[in-house]
Amino acid sequence: VQLVESGGGSVQAGGSLILSCTASGPADSNYCMAWFRQAPGKEREGVASIYTSGGSTHYGDSVKGQFTISRDNAKNTVHLQMNSLKTEDTAEYFCATGTDLTWAAFGNWGQATQVTVS
Numbered sequence: 001v002q003l004v005e006s007g008g009g010s011v012q013a014g015g016s017l018i019l020s021c022t023a024s025g026p027a028d029s030n031y032c033m034a035w036f037r038q039a040p041g042k043e044r045e046g047v048a049s050i051y052t053s054g055g056s057t058h059y060g061d062s063v064k065g066q067f068t069i070s071r072d073n074a075k076n077t078v079h080l081q082m083n084s085l086k087t088e089d090t091a092e093y094f095c096a097t098g099t100d101l102t103w104a105a106f107g108n109w110g111q112a113t114q115v116t117v118s
Contacts, residue, residue, distance in 0.1 A: 001025040001108060003095045008113030011085055015117075019080040021095030021110055032098045033071055033078040034106050037091035037115075044094070046103035048080060058101040063089075085117045 007019040019035065034049035048069035049058045057069055068081040078095065093113050098106035 001031070001097055003097065003108065003110030005093065005095045005110045005113040008093060008115045010116045010118065013086055013117055015085050016081070016083045017085065017115060019082065019093055019095075019113060019115070021078045021080075023076040023078075023097065032101055032105065033069075034096045034098060034101075034103070035067075035069065035078075035080045036094045036096060036103075036106070036109075037089075038094070038112075039088075039091040042091075046106075047093070049098070049101045049103070049106070050078060051101060056101060082115070085115075087117050089115060090117045091115060 002024045003021055005021045011017055030052050035047040036044050037047050038044040046060050047063055050069045050071050054071045066084055071078040093115055095110040096106040097108045
């Protein structure tokens with residue numbers, strides 16, 4: 001499965017962005033999807049994950065109540081709605097597929113999209 005992220009960019013603190021990730025390859029949506037991020041000099045961290053059917057989600061502590069993950073299986077796409085953005089949200093954001101909602105279950109990565117909050 002190949003993953004292509006879009007929607008990154010520059011935004012002022014307090015603003016919002018929506019990231020999208022489209023999966024292509026085998027017509028099989030039976031995998032979990034997630035967003036991770038990596039800021040300069042920091043380790044990659046899990047942001048949000050969503051179950052196959054979209055019914056269950058999991059969020060990193062730093063984004064709970066601020067970000068919302070959703071998926072459209074008909075379009076093989078997952079979205080990340082990011083609100084009230086802070087400078088510390090600046091990072092490369094990666095899309096990933098995995099076998100369950102836990103961060104360790106994800107190992108197929110997209111190329112990332114940059115989010116810069118100033």
